Structure formats: structure tokens, C-alpha cells
Amino acid sequence: MAFLRVASAAFVFLITLYVFLPIAGPAADFEEEQHLTSTKEIPKFGLGTWLSDRDKVAHAVEFALDSGYNHIDAALIYENEDETGKGIASANVSREDIWVTSKLWNEHHRPDEATKAIKKSISDLGVGYLDLYLMHWPVAFVPGKGDKLDKEITIVDTWRAMENLVRANLTRHIGISNFAKRDVQTILDICIICPYAHEFETHPYLQQQDFVDFHKEIGMKVIAYSPLANMNPTYDSGLKPVLEDPFWKDLAKKKDATVAQTVLAWGIQRGTIVIPKSVHEKYIKENQGALKIEFTEEEMSEISKQDKKVRMNDPGKSWGVKLFADLDDPTDLDEESREL
Ligand SMILES: NC(=O)c1ccc[n+]([C@@H]2O[C@H](COP(=O)([O-])OP(=O)(O)OC[C@H]3O[C@@H](n4cnc5c(N)ncnc54)[C@H](OP(=O)(O)O)[C@@H]3O)[C@@H](O)[C@H]2O)c1
Ligand SMILES: *[C@@H]1O[C@H](CO)[C@@H](O)[C@H](O)[C@H]1NC(C)=O
Ligand SMILES: *[C@@H]1O[C@H](CO)[C@@H](O)[C@H](O)[C@H]1NC(C)=O
Secondary structure: OHHHHHHHHHHHHHHHHHHHHHHOOOHHHHHHHHHHHOOOOOOOEOEEOOOOOHHHHHHHHHHHHHOOOOEEEOOHHHOOHHHHHHHHHHOOOOHHHOEEEEEEOHHHOOHHHHHHHHHHHHHHHOOOOEEEEEEOOOOOEOOOOOOOEOOOOOHHHHHHHHHHHHHOOOEEEEEEEOOOHHHHHHHHHHOOOOOOEEEEEOEOOEOOHHHHHHHHHHOOEEEEEOOOOOOOOOOOOOOOOHHHOHHHHHHHHHOOOOHHHHHHHHHHHOOOEEOOEOOOHHHHHHHHHHHHOOOOHHHHHHHHOOOOOOOOOOOHHHHOOOOOOOOOOHHHOOHHHOOO
């Protein structure tokens, strides 16, 4: 018996050695590798940067990060990643403590273009690697030809190229954005490295609860863009700003919060990741308040009745592509039948 005890102690010792040896080398090696092996998940709250003025975004990003934000949503097509990078560099945060997402633009869907594009984003953002790289739209443009559709390449080809970006250590994760159900399925059927997240439009006026639930079931994170519904000034929904919506004003009052905080808090409680954009210190701070608000089951059920199924962002028509045919897409309906 004594022999057995000694033998099993030796066994445990050897296993322990085996498990801990790989990280027992110089600390620097471990740190360099950590971003690849870390299981750190995407933070449920981040800062958006679309339409953030070039001369304001650096300050907004620095202010947000120094105020406790740890997640920045960027994209090459926003034409401000260099300024966003200045904000990241000025903030008092280490690279491994923040999450940075960027996106592959439509004209960079061909494999060599994709590699160039991610390197440009990484260099402009000054981050060394991305945490998440998204295919911005399931639509390819011919490189250098404006928005002329590229018939030479499919989203499957582009996904294969993106898988190689993970293998090249340029990004920790890859994902998709603005995909219809059938496009998600196309990628799920072929992926070797599968999408970590799907970023799409969803908010109180376009809830898409079934679609959100579908992602939850397959374990793909949902990043809710335009989480403040129709606050983006380029959206022309025909609806009054959500901040003036009597339902949301009442609920906010009850929660002793602002409407923006209340709307964002709902996005978080339903399990989506929200990325409100602002370039104003006041709003950047205010929006963080969303993390402290909780709703009862009954309140959540009341909110679900507020869906208006209004999609704000659909460039598909100008590109000649039907993007959201299998999703709530009331832009297909005539004005009368929209639930305004
Ligand atoms: N993947 C995609 O295709 C895609 C598409 C759209 C958006 N996105 C991402 O999602 C992010 C957020 O979406 P979004 O920018 O469309 O819309 P949003 O974040 O829902 O709304 C932004 C607008 O709301 C204002 N705002 C923010 N907080 C406010 C507050 N507390 N009170 C009053 N007004 C407030 C901002 O003003 P100021 O800026 O003037 O402060 C800005 O005009 C984008 O920035 C982008 O990163 C991705
Ligand atoms: C930067 O962050 C560190 C660690 O959180 C803190 O000790 C230090 O005071 C901060 N410096 C500034 C200038 O805020
Ligand atoms: C990626 O990083 C891993 C772990 O550090 C390393 O083993 C591998 O060689 C790297 N791959 C490339 C293409 O740099």
C-alpha cells in the first residue's frame, strides 16, 4: 500500500510538472503567446466608431478606455482607424486587457487583398493583432472598381482566407456581419475555424428575437449594432427618436436612468453585446450606466411587445443585392403595412 501511495504521489508530481512546464519558461515568451491561448471572452459592452469624426475619435477612444471601457468596435471603411489607434495608444491600458474588433471591407474579399487589409487595420490601430476580424458584409466588390459586384469570389472563398488570418496569428477570432440566415448556414456548413461572433443590427425597434436565439443555441455571440435604434443621424426610419418614445421614457423613469441607459441595458440583459457610439464624454460616461440596470421578467416581456420590425441599415438596394430576405425586412413592405 505504501508503495502505491508513493507511486501515485510521483504520478501526480509528474502530471503537475507536465501541465505547468510549458509556462515555466521566461515570462516574456508566455506573455507573447497569451493572446493566442487566452480564453478571454468578448466584453458585453464596447464603444462604436462608425461616423466618429476623425478629429474627435482619438479623444473619445482614450476617454472611454480610461473610463473603464475595454472593447472598441472599428472598421477599415470607417476611415478613422489611424485616429482610433492614437486613442488606444494614449489610454492607460495594456493591449491584453482590451478587445479590438475590425472588419474586412467588401473590396478586400480576395485572399491576397484580405491579408493586406487586415495588416493595414492592425498597423493603423497600432495593436499588433486583432481580437476579432469580421467579414463586414456577405458581398464582394471588385478591388478598385467602386461597388461593382465581384462574381469571381464567394463568401466561402473569403471565409477560407479569413481562417488563414487566424493561422497567421493576425487575429484571435474571426466572425461575420450582416449575414442572413442562409449565409450563416453556408459558413457553418464549411467552416474549419467557425465564426466566433455575428454583428448585426438589432435593438428595441428591430428585435429579431428568433434570430438572436438561433445564435445562442449554436453558441455564436451576437454583437448588436446601432443598439440605440434610430439615434444614428444617418438613419431615416420615419420614427421619432427612441429617446422620445413614451414607453421607454416611462421605463427609464421607473429605473431612475436615462432612456439611452435603459435601452442599452435591455440589449445586455437579452444576452447581446452592445457597442454604442459617441464622441461626447458625457454620453460615453452615461452609456456605461447601462451595466447597472436590471429588468424583471415582466418588464422584459413588455419590452418584447415594443418591436417595430424596422430595419434602419440596408445598403443592399444600392448594391443590387437582396441581403435580408429571410429576416425581418419590412423595407420590402409598403408603408401602410409597416407596424409604425
Ligand atoms: N457591422 C456593421 O455593418 C455596422 C453597422 C452599423 C454600426 N456598426 C457599429 O455599431 C456602432 C454603434 O451603432 P451606430 O453608431 O450606428 O448607432 P448607435 O450607437 O446606436 O447611436 C449613435 C448615435 O447616438 C448618439 N448617442 C450616443 N449615446 C447617446 C446618449 N447617451 N444620449 C443621446 N445620444 C447618444 C451618438 O451621438 P454622438 O456621437 O454625437 O455623441 C450618435 O449620434 C457603430 O459606431 C459601429 O461601430 C456596425
Ligand atoms: C495607469 O494605470 C495604473 C494601473 O491601473 C495606475 O496605477 C496609474 O496610476 C495610471 N496612470 C495614470 C496616469 O492614470
Ligand atoms: C503563431 O503563434 C504560435 C504560438 O506562438 C506559433 O507556434 C506559430 O508558429 C505562429 N504562427 C505563425 C504563422 O507565425
